Amino acid sequence: MPETLDTLAQSLSDAVVNMDEERTRELAIAVVDLGLNPLAAIERGLVDGMNRAGKLFETEEYFIPELLLCSDAMYAGLEVLRPHLPNASEVKKHKIVIGVVEGDTHDIGKNLVKILLDAAGYEVVDLGRDIEPKRFVETAIREGARVIALSTLMTTTMDAMADVVRLLAEGNLRDRFKVIVGGGPISQAFADRIGADGYAASAPAAVKLVQRLITEPA
């Protein structure tokens, strides 16, 4: 059966969901060899697969390791397809600055959010962990980001999130950025209290939150 873009995209999506890195890479090479549209293969194949994995994570069928294995497969496919994207097709993506707040070094949750945002088509600037408030603000300004995403696992460091919001307000920058927060000790009530724009309880929920906030009028 001749491989078409449709069947290959479906196979790519399945390979990502099935955590099959090798198969994903082979399918991506087939897309290139057949001269098919790499952007479509990414969107309808790799990203679709990652979205399905995110849904399985939300329904508790997949857990963190599975989600990461799916993302390994997705990135393997991207590595093959990206060099073949025509330069002009690089759409301007919304930027998101993400990091773990000052004082905290637990970053597995942040990494999950980053992967899913990446898969959802955002450009993610990952500052890493133990990041002081002013670096979030400076980076967001420099990168022209739309969203600042803050993560922490520790009750003792959650107030640093409020510091970021306060710094933005002091610089009259509060309206330029959407601030979202998440992590073990964080709740919607906390987000409301510090004046953040949103809270998400899981990585897939964070993607939905960003999608909603970005389409909202500023």
Add this chain to the structure above:
Amino acid sequence: MSKVTFALQGITVRVDAGASLLDAAIQAGILVETPCDGTGTCGKCRAKASSATGLIAGVYANDLLSDAERAAGWVLACQTKVIGDVTVEVETSVDDGLKIISDGHELAVKIRPWIRKVFQTELLTTQVYGGAKLLATEPSDTTQFGYGLSVDIGTTTLVTSLIDLANGQELASASSLNPQARQAQDVLSRIKLGSQPDGLRQLRNDLMTEINRQIGEATAAAGVIPRHIYEAVFSGNTTMLHLATGTNPASLGKYPYTPSLSGGCHLPAEIVGLAISQHGLVYLPPIMSAYVGADITSGILATALAHEGGVVLFVDIGTNGEMVLAVNGTLVATSTAAGPAFEGMNIACGMRANRGAIERVSLTERRIDVQTIGEGEPIGLCGSGLLDAVGELAATRGVDANGRFQFKDESWPWSKQWDVLDGKPIFRIAGPVYLSQKDIRQVQLAKAAVRAGIELLLKSNDLQASQVDRVLIAGSFGFHLRTESLIHLGLLPPEFENRVHFVGNTSKSGGRAFLLDYHTRDEMMSVTQGVRVLELANDPAFEKTFLRSISF
């Protein structure tokens, strides 16, 4: 002001309008479980209101109460504001039948106490020495009255034992929940609260009030006069010792996680606020790091880890899993954040080890056998029951390697136990007690943290699991854990089978050894100075090892 009446306890308090129902409960002195610290995310602080007036229920916790429960008047105390007079029912987590492991690995201890008494026949007075220093002179001959305390300050529980310094005998002991949990449930919340001067004062006062009450209880039981107690050893984790001594714990809660106390020293009991002899002393054992504290030093002492030949691994399983690997007496330690799952917290039917808690589960011949504390009707799962239940599911493939419920497999002998709650699969254990998929996930995260710590400790010494000669498990679970469950879970590697020994509360037994033989103090100072503490946050292999350890 509004009046809030707690019907089950028969207590009424007045609170400002707008205060939360949880604040009212705290004011009433009712201990309510709040593992999430009142952020509305855990659903444990349920309260039932007799009528809807007088309260505004919060909107944040929508997913934690079902509509039926809401209609029946259930609210979450932390998310509910008091706006008028109201009567509510709140279940107290009293320590009714609470099991606190007071026994630890008993080490043969030489009786060489720091405190010595000398009767001066010509003056008819008794001199009390702490080491070489004269602490006090008492009228008449009081040499037969010399007592000490070993105080185990756990995040969850406090155990004070009264010990006769002449013969090492434990005369009485008292145990109860750490009252600081009323203000802040977990270690990090206490660090946060204790970083404020008012919070620190309150946490310290609450703790000292309860320890002094325990001293009263123990001395009354033993017929001892509190002023004949001259020394107390405070064994506890680094945070607890900061809070007990009124030391600002802020630096413990932020990277690079440094303690402000190093231990290995005395403080006057009067300054600590301990109701013993006004000349008495409090000894703090050496502290190794922010998350490897004096309780672990006590554990090293109690198990004689520094004197053991071969490869011995000591693991204290609790909210923080601390562990020490001894290789022919050379020690490496680390700690790993397991979270509260092992204490039955953040688990759908989780509870502390009170009456009615399932503490043991086995799947046998299409049956589920459970054992509850106090042989009560099963009402929840405590930590050991939880680990047993999940371990059994993993062993019988009721969950797959990834931890997913295998509820579609009808050939599985216990498939009748699967059920659906709020559209999600659950595994029914006994009576109202079940496991959710999310519970399995919580256990996976907790056990992976401990396992990753073990793997990295071994790796730092270029050792394999098979090369470990003995594994000593200490901690609040004490003797209730089963090795096979720990291995089924993958919390311990399979190579550890037949090498595991449960050593109980070594914070307490080590504290007693510190008290009775002061030579152990210098020795442990030099032992702890030689301990290498691995900071997992700085280990690039941690994440990978942790993620790999999540599977069964």
